[in-house]
Amino acid sequence: MGFDFHTSSLKAAVNWARKFSLFQYPFVTACCGMEFMSVAAPKYDIARFGAEFPRFSPRQADLLIIVGTITERQGPALRRIYEQMCEPKWVVAFGVCASTGGFYQNYSTMPGADQVVPVDVYIPGCPPRPEQVLDGLMLLQERIQRGEGHSQIAIEAEKGYDVALTAIRPLGSPARKAEP
Amino acid sequence: MAQIVLDRLAARFTGGEILEAGSAHGDEWARIRRDAWIPVAMFLRDDPSTKMEMFIDLTCVDRFGKEPRFDVVLHVYSVSLKHRVRLYCGAPEEDPSVDTLVSVWAGTNWFEREAYDLYGVRFKGHPDLRRILMYPEFVGHPLRKDYPKEKRQPLVRRQAGAPD
Numbered sequence: 001m002g003f004d005f006h007t008s009s010l011k012a013a014v015n016w017a018r019k020f021s022l023f024q025y026p027f028v029t030a031c032c033g034m035e036f037m038s039v040a041a042p043k044y045d046i047a048r049f050g051a052e053f054p055r056f057s058p059r060q061a062d063l064l065i066i067v068g069t070i071t072e073r074q075g076p077a078l079r080r081i082y083e084q085m086c087e088p089k090w091v092v093a094f095g096v097c098a099s100t101g102g103f104y105q106n107y108s109t110m111p112g113a114d115q116v117v118p119v120d121v122y123i124p125g126c127p128p129r130p131e132q133v134l135d136g137l138m139l140l141q142e143r144i145q146r147g148e149g150h151s152q153i154a155i156e157a158e159k160g161y162d163v164a165l166t167a168i169r170p171l172g173s174p175a176r177k178a179e180p
Numbered sequence: 181m182a183q184i185v186l187d188r189l190a191a192r193f194t195g196g197e198i199l200e201a202g203s204a205h206g207d208e209w210a211r212i213r214r215d216a217w218i219p220v221a222m223f224l225r226d227d228p229s230t231k232m233e234m235f236i237d238l239t240c241v242d243r244f245g246k247e248p249r250f251d252v253v254l255h256v257y258s259v260s261l262k263h264r265v266r267l268y269c270g271a272p273e274e275d276p277s278v279d280t281l282v283s284v285w286a287g288t289n290w291f292e293r294e295a296y297d298l299y300g301v302r303f304k305g306h307p308d309l310r311r312i313l314m315y316p317e318f319v320g321h322p323l324r325k326d327y328p329k330e331k332r333q334p335l336v337r338r339q340a341g342a343p344d
Contacts, residue, residue, distance in 0.1 A: 073315045075336040107322040107331060108314070116336050 011147065018062075018088070019144040020050035022137075025061035027081060030068025032095040035127035044130035049137050058084040063140075064117070069097035070110045082117040088151040090140060093119045094133065096126050118150040182208045182263035185230050192223055209266040214278060217269050221284040224256060224265070232256040235285035236264070238292060240299040244325035249273040250301050254281070254288075277302040298323040 026036055039046050040054070055061040058081045070078060082091070093113050096102035099122040101111035113119060120143060123136035143149055147156070186201050186208050197216035202209055212220050224232040236255035243249055248270030257264040271278050280303040281288040292303040293312040300321035303309055311318065318333055 072332070072334055075334065079336050106329075107327070107333070110334070114338075115334070116338055118338070 012145070015145050015147055015152075019141040022049075022051040022063040022090070022140075023053050023055050023061045024051050024063040024065050025056070025058050025081070025085065026054050026065045026067055027078060028067040029070065029074065030095075030097060032068045032097070032127040035130065035133070036065070036067045036094065039130045039133045044134065046134070046137065049134065049141070051137060058082070059086065061085055062089045064089065064091045065094050066091065066098040066113045066117075066119075067094040069102065069104060070113045070116075071108050072110050073108070075110055075116045078113065079116045088149060088155055090121075090144065090149045090151065091117055091119045092136060092140060093122045094136075095128055096124050099124060102126060120149050182265050185224070185232075185263060185265045186210060188227060188229050189220065189223070192227075193220065207264065207266055209268065211268045211270070214269055214271065217279045218281065218284065220267070221254070221256075221281050225284055229261075230263075231258045231261050232265070234259050235281075235287045238281070238288050238295065240295040240301055240323075242299060242323065242325045247272060250276050250299060252278050252295065252301060256285075271301055276300055277304050279304050280306040282306060297321070300324060 026033075028036060038044060046052070051063065058064070062085060064082055064085060066078070082089075091113075093099040097104065097109070098113045099119075101109050103126075105111075110116070121136045121140045123132055125132050128136075140149075144152070147153070183203070186203075189198055189210060190201070193216060197213045197220065198210055199213055200211040224230045234257045236257050237253075238255070239253050241251040241253060243251060250271040250273070252269045252271060254267040254269070255264065256267070269278050276299075278301060280292055282292070282303075282305070289307070290312055292306055293308070293310060295301050296303060296306075296309055297311040297313050298321055310316075314322065315335060317335060320327055320331075
């Protein structure tokens with residue numbers, strides 16, 4: 001029992017460190033990029049949440065932010081970028097186009113980036129306001145803390161652990177409180 | 181505005197090359213017979229009274245169900261004389277091809293590739309008639325009216341059960 005307690009505590013500490021040191025790779029394709037700049041600029045300042053550095057190489061990043069419309073033609077490039085990232089990694093779909101294809105319903109637009117890469121958090125909006133993006137980032141941080149990122153789950157499953165047992169839920173409030 | 185262009189065309193091409201001409205909303209247009217497409221373009225560019233130095237746009241219209249089915253639409257402008265004209269050239273469904281204008285205005289190169297990519301109109305004599313917007317694996321021409329609206333041609337998809 002003591003050993004179990006020790007490993008889960010370490011995991012909680014590691015996840016705590018991970019959630020405040022996200023290195024993001026912004027995959028910016030469309031007008032949502034303007035809103036992403038706003039999030040990154042001093043007024044809203046994503047750096048306050050530890051997601052400070054945009055790395056322009058996927059090999060140095062662990063958070064893929066898909067900002068904007070993904071076309072079918074971009075699919076292989078997006079998939080390759082995702083595969084180049086080191087594990088554990090997380091993916092955020094920024095805006096409705098990246099989430100579902102948005103108002104595009106045609107021959108060229110992919111109906112959501114989750115057709116080619118797994119997505120942890122979807123941020124709706126056309127474009128989403130910076131507050132929404134920060135809210136999405138905080139959602140992602142909670143998932144990271146609980147060890148519920150898709151890549152964290154995959155790593156645990158690879159080790160043969162039962163994910164439902166090893167995922168860490170903070171005592172008291174596992175779920176987010178509802179907005180009043 | 182540019183009635184002089186139409187007058188010059190009518191005076192120069194008297195063998196039925198100008199199928200139709202008119203004026204709408206302050207813009208002049210003319211429908212050109214397919215075999216006169218390059219001579220008319222050359223004339224408009226070089227004649228001192230028209231001087232169409234500037235190529236503006238080249239695109240295509242699919243008039244599905246009518247003949248000729250495709251209309252290649254050309255917009256040209258004269259920077260020195262400040263007038264513009266719009267030219268049409270019909271292409272039938274069984275042989276959707278039109279002569280290329282790359283030798284007249286080099287800028288038409290990519291526009292003709294776009295029209296070929298999205299409508300399937302062949303430009304005879306084009307130096308590099310490849311798709312420009314869609315990927316090489318794409319089958320068909322998506323802006324044709326008979327291209328299925330819901331049809332998708334994905335290049336890559338997540339595999340069910342794959343450990344990603």
